[in-house]
Amino acid sequence: MELTLNSSSSLIKRKDAKSSRNQESSSNNMTFAKMKPPTYQFQAKNTVKEMKFTHEKTFSPEGETLERWEKLHVLSYPHSKSESSVPVFVMLPLDTVTMSGHLNKPRAMNASLMALKGAGVEGVMVDAWWGLVEKDGPMNYNWEGYAELIQMVQKHGLKLQVVMSFHQCGGNVGDSCSIPLPPWVLEEISKNPDLVYTDKSGRRNAEYISLGCDSVPVLRGRTPIQVYSDFMRSFRERFEGYIGGVIAEIQVGMGPCGELRYPSYPESNGTWRFPGIGEFQCYDKYMKSSLQAYAESIGKTNWGTSGPHDAGEYKNLPEDTEFFRRDGTWNSEYGKFFMEWYSGKLLEHGEQLLSSAKGIFQGSGAKLSGKVAGIHWHYNTRSHAAELTAGYYNTRNHDGYLPIAKMFNKHGVVLNFTCMEMKDGEQPEHANCSPEGLVKQVQNATRQAGTDLAGENALERYDSSAFGQVVATNRSDSGNGLTAFTYLRMNKRLFEGQNWQQLVEFVKNMKEGGHGRKLSKEDTTGSDLYVGFVKGRIAENVEEAALV
DSSP states (O other): OOOEEESSSOOOOHHHHHHHHHHHHTTTOOOOOBOOSOOEEEEEOOOOOOOOOOOOOOSSOTTOOOOOOOOOSOOOSSOOTTOOOOOEEEEOOTTSBOTTSSBSSHHHHHHHHHHHHHTTOOEEEEEEEHHHHTTTSTTOOOOHHHHHHHHHHHHTTOEEEEEEEOSOBSSSTTOOSOBOSOHHHHHHHHHOGGGEEEOTTOOEEEEEEOGGGTTSOTBTTBOHHHHHHHHHHHHHHHTTTTBTTTEEEEEEOOSGGGBSSOOOSOOGGGSOOTTOOOOOOOOSHHHHHHHHHHHHHTTOGGGGSSSOSSSOOTTOOGGGSTTTSTTOGGGSHHHHHHHHHHHHHHHHHHHHHHHHHHHHHTTSSOEEEEEEOOOOTTTTSSSOHHHHHHTOOOBTTBOSSHHHHHHHHHTTEEEEEOOTTOOGGGSOGGGTOOHHHHHHHHHHHHHHHTOOEEEEOSSOOOSHHHHHHHHHHHHOSSSOOOSOEEESOOSTGGGSHHHHHHHHHHHHHHHTTTOOOOOOSOOOSOOSEEEEEOTTOOOOBOGGGOOO
16 A cells, blocks of 8 residues: 655655665564555645633532633644644654664654654654663763654654653553663662552552652752753753744653552552552652651641551452442541542642743743543542542542642643543443543533643544544533644554544544544545545555554
8 A cells, every 4th residue: 555645745755655665674673564445645734713612510619719820831833722623643652762762763753754744633742751861870861862853753844742751661551662760760769669659568669759759869869859850951951942843742741651640550460450449659658757747737646657558459349448438438537638648749749840840941832731640440439449549539529630720720731631532331330430421520620720631542542433532522512622632652553544544534523623524535625634545546555654
């Protein structure tokens, strides 16, 4: 199959593709999908449309007054709140930059970016891994692989979302490679294991530095917050001329998987499996010291000796435990005390990181964003157990997302939320899931707080049902619509015939605010984006646009 791209800035010709394939194949760096569908042609144009907002009641207590903060970061995309168009980004592979600091498979990346541009996407997202950039020693940064990527993205007229990824890669859903924390950080952890999150059984989790030591100089004289800030400052200095231009957004990683949460459901070594409730991560010495101080401050010293003793284990269901069952300890005076502290520490961590990021990137012209996890299992229970262990104090009678949305808005940060593609009816009954209810709650919370909302899919999906759910969520009259959507993830399967067409149709629908119709195979009406059937040509391959 031959991939032909028509846009204002790029065109792949048959002979060029053939020549490039021959050169690429000699390196033995990739394998290719064999395709049978006919050739497709992609065309994109720029349009401007009006955004329509609708309103409905939110989750706030009656009569609560909201403070609204001034936005400090301008939009880098040519899509304002008054437009219906929603830009779509695509996540790049986790190993886009190699452990040696170079751009991985540059020829394949070039062809893939060209294909994405032709499909009408706004840009791509990449993780800037702490474990890659600062691996050679404290404040010794290597950004060269990212510099290669940024120039390539700019050449194709795309935008870039860059994630400040202070977590390890490996051990979670979708992790296809392993990128640990910097070696010098792991050395400090080996000397002081309490630097990482710990559960009640003493299991250590080296995905992310414990927020309990955020303000303690435990990393060779610097605090973790200082280390993260220095990393972000180095990024701004290195790419000063690109931030606010090709680099349209900087997402601040705040926990495992880059999400503002505790690592309460680690999949590595079979510790947790869906739909387990997970476990509280508050047993390193820094978290225990904080809990003790908090208990003493309210005159409940005996409550500060440990976390809940009746909260069960990772794979339990809520009704298996005294803490999370219908009328369990979570709803007692002690349960409220513990959850206020546990969730409050997470909010404090986000506050410190976003405040620092705002100071570093203010005036750069780039958006700032942060990611919140879509923990949808047990959402239909009273206690919302899986959300509680992750640090979101969200129960049947306590809104855990409004405080997060307010904190994001205070710093002019977009709240990026996952599981936008999921439907309630797709989930197993025993898990008491409601991804749709959860997304609605977050839409309402961001609407009430005045916070911009962006979205992602949580799992790898290529079907029209998943894409249709995202479109429906965006055009829903319940709470905020989306300012952007980032699709997970670019890989070999994405470029396969039907999967690719589904993506192109999705991009078109999001550009039209979710009101677009299914694309026909032939369209000569000058629409914003079309998939055209090229008669008389036999499909050969999409080799150069298929990244392994």
